Amino acid sequence: MAIESDVLVIGGGLAGTMAALSAAHEGANVRLTSYKQSTLRMATGLVDVLGYVDGEGPVADPFDAMDRLHAGHPYRVLGEATVRDGLALFDDSVPGYRGGHTDANALVPTHGGTVKPTARYPASVAPGVASAGGDLLLVGFETVTDFDAPLAASHLEAAGVPFGVDGVTMSFPGDLRDDAKVTRYAQALDEDERVTGGGRRIGTRQDLAERVKAKLEGHERIGFPALLGEENHDDVRADLARYLDVPVFEIPMGPPSLPGMRLEDRLFAALDASGASIDSGNPVVDYEADGDGRVDSVILDRNGSRVPYYADQFVLATGGLVGKGIESNRGGVREPIFDCHVPHPADRYDWFEDGVFDDHEFARFGVDVGRELRPREASGDPAFDNLRAAGSVVGGYDLAAEKSGAGVSIATGYEAGRRAAAEVHQ
Amino acid sequence: MSDANTTDETTFDAGESGPDEEFEPVQVFPEAEEMDLRPGADSCYKCSTCDTNCPVAEVDDDFPGPKFQGPEQWRLKQTDEDYDVDDSVTKCSNCMRCDSSCPSDVPLSQMHNTARGEYVREQQSKTSVEYWRNRILANYRTSSWLASYVPRLANAAMNFGPARWVMEKTMGVTSEREFPAFATETFREWWAARGGAETSRERARRARVERGVAAADGGDRVSDEDPTDRKIAYFHGCYANYNTPEVGKALVRVFEQFGYEVVVPEQGCSGTPMFANGMLDDARRHAETTVPSLSALVEEGYDAVCSCTSCSMALRQEYPELFDYDGVDEVAANTYEAVEYLRINEDLSGALSGVEVEYPDLSYHAPCHARNQGLHRQAVELFRDLEGVTVTDVGDSCSGISGTYGWKDDRYDVSMAIGEEMFEHMEAAEGTTGLTECPTCAMQMEHGTGYEIRHPLQVLETALVDA
Numbered sequence: 077m078a079i080e081s082d083v084l085v086i087g088g089g090l091a092g093t094m095a096a097l098s099a100a101h102e103g104a105n106v107r108l109t110s111y112k113q114s115t116l117r118m119a120t121g122l123v124d125v126l127g128y129v130d131g132e133g134p135v136a137d138p139f140d141a142m143d144r145l146h147a148g149h150p151y152r153v154l155g156e157a158t159v160r161d162g163l164a165l166f167d168d169s170v171p172g173y174r175g176g177h178t179d180a181n182a183l184v185p186t187h188g189g190t191v192k193p194t195a196r197y198p199a200s201v202a203p204g205v206a207s208a209g210g211d212l213l214l215v216g217f218e219t220v221t222d223f224d225a226p227l228a229a230s231h232l233e234a235a236g237v238p239f240g241v242d243g244v245t246m247s248f249p250g251d252l253r254d255d256a257k258v259t260r261y262a263q264a265l266d267e268d269e270r271v272t273g274g275g276r277r278i279g280t281r282q283d284l285a286e287r288v289k290a291k292l293e294g295h296e297r298i299g300f301p302a303l304l305g306e307e308n309h310d311d312v313r314a315d316l317a318r319y320l321d322v323p324v325f326e327i328p329m330g331p332p333s334l335p336g337m338r339l340e341d342r343l344f345a346a347l348d349a350s351g352a353s354i355d356s357g358n359p360v361v362d363y364e365a366d367g368d369g370r371v372d373s374v375i376l377d378r379n380g381s382r383v384p385y386y387a388d389q390f391v392l393a394t395g396g397l398v399g400k401g402i403e404s405n406r407g408g409v410r411e412p413i414f415d416c417h418v419p420h421p422a423d424r425y426d427w428f429e430d431g432v433f434d435d436h437e438f439a440r441f442g443v444d445v446g447r448e449l450r451p452r453e454a455s456g457d458p459a460f461d462n463l464r465a466a467g468s469v470v471g472g473y474d475l476a477a478e479k480s481g482a483g484v485s486i487a488t489g490y491e492a493g494r495r496a497a498a499e500v501h502q
Numbered sequence: 503m504s505d506a507n508t509t510d511e512t513t514f515d516a517g518e519s520g521p522d523e524e525f526e527p528v529q530v531f532p533e534a535e536e537m538d539l540r541p542g543a544d545s546c547y548k549c550s551t552c553d554t555n556c557p558v559a560e561v562d563d564d565f566p567g568p569k570f571q572g573p574e575q576w577r578l579k580q581t582d583e584d585y586d587v588d589d590s591v592t593k594c595s596n597c598m599r600c601d602s603s604c605p606s607d608v609p610l611s612q613m614h615n616t617a618r619g620e621y622v623r624e625q626q627s628k629t630s631v632e633y634w635r636n637r638i639l640a641n642y643r644t645s646s647w648l649a650s651y652v653p654r655l656a657n658a659a660m661n662f663g664p665a666r667w668v669m670e671k672t673m674g675v676t677s678e679r680e681f682p683a684f685a686t687e688t689f690r691e692w693w694a695a696r697g698g699a700e701t702s703r704e705r706a707r708r709a710r711v712e713r714g715v716a717a718a719d720g721g722d723r724v725s726d727e728d729p730t731d732r733k734i735a736y737f738h739g740c741y742a743n744y745n746t747p748e749v750g751k752a753l754v755r756v757f758e759q760f761g762y763e764v765v766v767p768e769q770g771c772s773g774t775p776m777f778a779n780g781m782l783d784d785a786r787r788h789a790e791t792t793v794p795s796l797s798a799l800v801e802e803g804y805d806a807v808c809s810c811t812s813c814s815m816a817l818r819q820e821y822p823e824l825f826d827y828d829g830v831d832e833v834a835a836n837t838y839e840a841v842e843y844l845r846i847n848e849d850l851s852g853a854l855s856g857v858e859v860e861y862p863d864l865s866y867h868a869p870c871h872a873r874n875q876g877l878h879r880q881a882v883e884l885f886r887d888l889e890g891v892t893v894t895d896v897g898d899s900c901s902g903i904s905g906t907y908g909w910k911d912d913r914y915d916v917s918m919a920i921g922e923e924m925f926e927h928m929e930a931a932e933g934t935t936g937l938t939e940c941p942t943c944a945m946q947m948e949h950g951t952g953y954e955i956r957h958p959l960q961v962l963e964t965a966l967v968d969a
Contacts, residue, residue: 078844078845078846078847078848078849078850079845079846112602112603112604112605113551113555113602113603113605115605117551117554118549118551118605252563253563253564255566256563257550257553257554257559257567258554259554259560260559260560260563263560331549331550331551332549332550332551332553332554337554353879353883354879354883355876355879356602356876356878357602357873357874357875357876357877357878358875358876376876378818378875378876379818379819379822379834379835379837379875380818380822380831380834380835381818381835381836381837381838383846
């Protein structure tokens with residue numbers, strides 16, 4: 077019994093890192109294990125709490141709107157105070173985020189030209205939120221095909237935002253290959269690589285600013301796709317804003333996402349500072365129980381060798397259908413590690429509706445938990461005394477339709493970690 | 503297999519099957535001669551996470567990245583019979599970071615190894631300087647085996663300026679690097695002189711009695727028959743044998759201290775440098791020595807233990823992915839990195855608690871292959887509470903050398919550009935001694951900073967054996 081901890085968290089996404097942080101803050105000895113690199117790299121870096129209820133919204137205040145959710149929704153099960161406590165832990169742990177000054181949602185422009193209601197957002201996004209006001213210029217690049225600035229601008233205008241929006245497309249300074257990754261653009265700005273601009277050798281930042289300045293025409297803030305640096309991204313934005321003399325912001329993009337990577341870095345740095353152990357590269361495939369309703373260890377598969385990780389308390393934060401924490405096939409829907417009960421209709425034709433954006437049953441698939449966050453059997457009894465679940469492996473909510481994914485992960489992660497640690501101390 | 507020679511197993515009788523019958527899967531396709539990488543290619547949803555993790559793509563704008571080298575190139579090959587493997591596959595350093603980044607389980611490094619093997623076999627000229635340069639670098643074991651007979655002469659000759667100039671001009675081996683010194687006594691020579699397995703058995707037995715394990719587990723009986731099967735087969739690889747026998751010795755002493763009997767079986771090169779150069783036949787030849795030797799020991803209850811993270815990577819992942827002969831899976835499932843093995847089976851943190859050592863402050867670099875096995879934080883977390891030594895993790899960048907990669911004159915600059923971040927972090931950290939599990943990362947760390955580099959097993963030896 078050598079690899080051992082008080083609390084073992086399975087999963088390295090937002091819910092897993094929050095559960096580990098929360099348990100570590102309570103004084104537990106914590107280990108987090110994740111199969112692959114954190115999926116936070118896929119995330120926008122925005123932290124939404126609740127944007128829509130029953131298809132209506134965007135809601136102005138997510139906390140006011142929680143009452144309108146169905147009684148089995150994780151927010152209703154946990155209660156508003158727990159959601160607030162979870163956000164407070166996030167705010168304390170992750171530097172460089174904004175939005176904590178108010179309960180109200182901010183409306184953040186997306187790369188598709190919609191606005192997303194969100195509770196917390198990176199500082200790099202702040203000047204772009206709708207309430208900041210001022211005419212917007214969106215700048216896209218010919219080779220960054222995920223973001224069509226003029227199209228996004230016209231979508232935003234059509235959505236009725238109370239300010240002017242224009243979009244321009246230009247080429248990026250220097251000579252990057254046509255299919256360069258967002259990280260390559262970020263690196264060029266991070267290192268301010270020398271390029272030829274206007275016949276002179278100047279830095280990438282200055283060259284970019286000069287190209288945009290020619291199109292500025294009285295716009296009061298400028299949005300770029302989220303590639304404004306990685307290591308030195310505060311400097312990159314500050315330099316651009318200085319050259320242009322207007323605020324500069326980022327528009328969150330699809331994967332791989334720099335704001336997601338920055339969030340990952342900050343969460344893992346906080347976890348490291350908390351003294352937690354972190355492990356990745358091998359999947360948890362099985363568990364061993366002690367016959368007394370408790371999980372004794374989980375089994376990691378290391379290229380065929382089965383390595384037990386022992387703990388007093390376990391937190392399951394392996395993600396939903398996309399993250400592979402929940403699996404489905406023609407026969408049914410299951411949680412693959414502990415085989416926890418996942419409520420779902422017997423007839424798989426009842427799992428979905430015909431329209432893409434209809435109210436699908438599958439979107440709410442996940443383990444069934446109560447206030448204690450213990451996955452429950454069909455009978456309603458906890459599957460194991462020392463197993464809790466957090467994040468999208470938990471069922472009962474539709475994160476895509478509600479825009480509630482990050483908030484539920486933070487609240488359930490916080491609470492599962494806190495309760496696990498409290499039980500260790502008993 | 504065509505439709506005409508359908509065997510009995512695949513005969514389908516419609517009369518016996520109906521909607522209520524259990525679904526019985528049948529083998530529709532014949533046993534493939536070649537690896538079927540289709541499921542891997544199909545699992546790729548083109549999120550590009552691998553590309554943003556690739557250390558070569560980060561510094562070389564002409565390198566198209568792992569997504570192209572793996573799934574995309576595989577698909578191109580299926581639709582166009584005349585498709586040649588793109589020569590950019592030789593720019594891949596086989597760091598295997600793409601594997602650990604993929605959220606969809608695509609076997610990227612397996613696809614790269616396969617494509618590179620095909621490129622070398624079918625497209626690369628066997629009379630080219632590049633082929634022979636790569637072949638000689640990949641077969642490092644052969645050169646070091648020769649050199650080990652005359653280590654002092656070899657050390658002088660290999661770093662003799664004019665000879666190195668000639669090597670660069672004629673062979674394309676960079677003269678920027680100093681060849682690693684060959685030990686005057688190889689690990690195996692030391693091991694034999696020490697009395698081999700006999701001596702180890704006796705030392706381990708005494709340690710078990712001292713620790714009380716033999717007595718505790720066998721009642722009041724203190725005997726040779728330790729029920730916990732404390733025996734390991736040490737796969738030292740080439741480097742610990744010819745260049746850094748002190749690492750091998752540390753392993754032996756630490757394991758004996760915990761009561762493990764060590765054997766040092768017959769073995770070839772792990773194949774790591776051969777995979778990276780597309781020399782799959784050479785790798786297979788060495789594996790044909792190693793696998794039977796280790797699998798016989800595994801059957802007797804031994805576990806295989808490596809001190810080099812690339813060796814353990816090859817045995818546990820690349821062998822079963824690329825070779826399919828008897829015992830390959832059993833060896834893979836019973837192979838461990840040395841410190842990992844102790845963490846799993848012994849209370850290593852407990853053994854270190856309360857121990858105080860005198861040791862220089864260390865800058866730890868996690869090798870990419872250690873990362874792939876989930877070992878990249880092991881040393882830092884283990885030594886975090888060890889009194890008397892401070893270990894600083896110098897970050898998650900790649901060292902850039904990737905075995906033979908950084909020895910090629912046309913790859914040297916890329917290798918150093920990749921390593922730049924690690925060098926900077928090492929310079930910024932306290933202390934002027936490096937720490938890593940991988941011998942070639944150690945080479946690069948030393949080359950970039952001038953630091954002396956240690957292996958975690960040496961720290962354990964100081965803390966547990968010397969103390």
